[in-house]
Amino acid sequence: MGTFGKWATGLIILGVVALVLEVFTPWGAKAHSVAMGNSVEATLKDAGFGSLNISMEGNVAKLSGNLPSTDAKTAALTAAQNAQCEDCAGRRAGGARWHEVDGTGINVVKPMLTVQPYTLTGIRTKNAILILNGYVSDEAERQELLAVAETLFPGNVTDQTVKIAQGAPNSAWLSVASANIGGLSLLETGRFTMKDSSSVLVGQTSTVEARNNINEAIAALGGSTNISVPNMQAANIGQINDEDVCQRNFERLKGDNKIEFSTGSAEIAQAPSLALLANLAAAAKQCSSFNVVINGHTDIEGDSENNLVLSQNRAFAVANVLIAQGVDAAQLSAFGHGDTNPIASNDTDEGKAQNRRIEFTVTQSK
Incomplete structure (x- = not known):
């Protein structure tokens, strides 16, 4: 080669x-x-x-x-x-x-559902059954919620449709839900409703102490309550001749409870509100030597003039219930202030709920 x-x-x-x-x-x-x-x-x-x-x-x-x-x-x-x-x-x-x-x-991994509004409800029946319905953020949170419920209502928890979804308003969702379940455990009957950032617990209990404990626990987490004590009455001590004592008696009976009305009307909406007014009527009759001023207030939703009329009508409706319970009409005065005297911010649902209120003020002798 x-x-x-x-x-x-x-x-x-x-x-x-x-x-x-x-x-x-x-x-x-x-x-x-x-x-x-x-x-x-x-x-x-x-x-x-x-x-x-x-x-x-x-x-x-x-x-x-x-x-x-x-x-x-x-x-x-x-x-x-x-x-x-x-x-x-x-x-x-x-x-x-x-x-x-x-x-x-x-x-x-299936995508998680996002829901709005984000809700959770709990109902305590007369038989001490707890019925839950709504949403939590994940399976771990769901199991923790059910564990709290089972601890407080052993063997009596009905988890109808607690589902997993995104959309919870903040990380305190489970804490608020647990507090509401704890509140229900102290009631005879009741329910809580959580909707986005608002939380309301309503029901009945047999003691003022239980009501106060519930109110304190829920308020600490930004929620609101309307707890009635059906058997609580004004102290049976006859006529009261001290204006301050009469005022404190009204405040003790009312506590943090609200007189609820149907939306946009002066119709008193719930039986607990009527039971509360019956107790307040008894207190008014024990303070018959003083005037009781009923002041109605609204939030800022709607027209200011309409709110003024609505607050007046609600104050008159409360006065009419007290009169029907035997309070002397001459002892009562009713005024509406519309949305002019807020006690909380109207930027949140919780603040608006606080601003929609009826206040009682005991004044000078007749």
């Missing part, structure tokens, strides 16, 4: 060696692995699966992450398997695909 032939043969041998080294040596395989990984990543991104993570182990593309359905997982695997790499394809005999795809790291 001549010099040229030897030279050409040498070049061919060197080329074959280089090709073998490119395919089978660690640095050649690593280069192909990186290139293939980049190709798979780009293909998945173009197919809408950019949230998945890709790592290459040799010629295996390992995918991981969360997808919303098995169909989405199948589509992602197909896209990854069909990814093209000019430097990698055809490296196997018969033109087989150079890379493989491992999708065991992909989890199918």
Whole structure:
């Protein structure tokens, strides 16, 4: 063989060696692995699966992450398997695909429902059954809520539809719910309603102490209450001739309870409100030598003139109930102030609820 032939043969041998080294040596395989990984990543991104993570182990593309359905997982695997790499394809005999795809790291996680308004209700029946209905943020929170309920109502918890959803107004949702369940455990009957950032607990209990404990616990978490004590009456001590004592008697009986009206009307809405007014009527009759001024107030919803009329009508409605309970009409005065005297911010539902109120003031002798 001549010099040229030897030279050409040498070049061919060197080329074959280089090709073998490119395919089978660690640095050649690593280069192909990186290139293939980049190709798979780009293909998945173009197919809408950019949230998945890709790592290459040799010629295996390992995918991981969360997808919303098995169909989405199948589509992602197909896209990854069909990814093209000019430097990698055809490296196997018969033109087989150079890379493989491992999708065991992909989890199918259904997207969580987001609801508005975000609500949770609890009802305590006369048989001490607790019925829960509404939403919590995750399964751990749901189990914690049910554990609290089961502790306070052992064997008597009915979890109708406590579901998992996004939309809770703040991280205190579970704390407020637990406090409301605790409040229900001290009542004879009652219910709580949580709606976004507002929380209201209403019901009946047999003692003033229980009512005060509930009011304090709920108020500490920004909620409101309307707890009546049906059997509580004005102290049976005959006529009271001290204005301050009469005022304190009204305040003790009313506590943090509200006289509730139907929305936008002067109709007294709930039986607990009527029971409260019956007790206040008894107190007024014991203070018959003093005037009792009834002041109605509203929040800022609606027209100011309409609010003034509404507050007046509500004050008159309260006076009429007291008169029907035997209070001398001459002892009572009723005024409406509309939305002019807020005691809380009207920027929140809780503040508006506080501003919608009836106040009683004992004044000078008749």
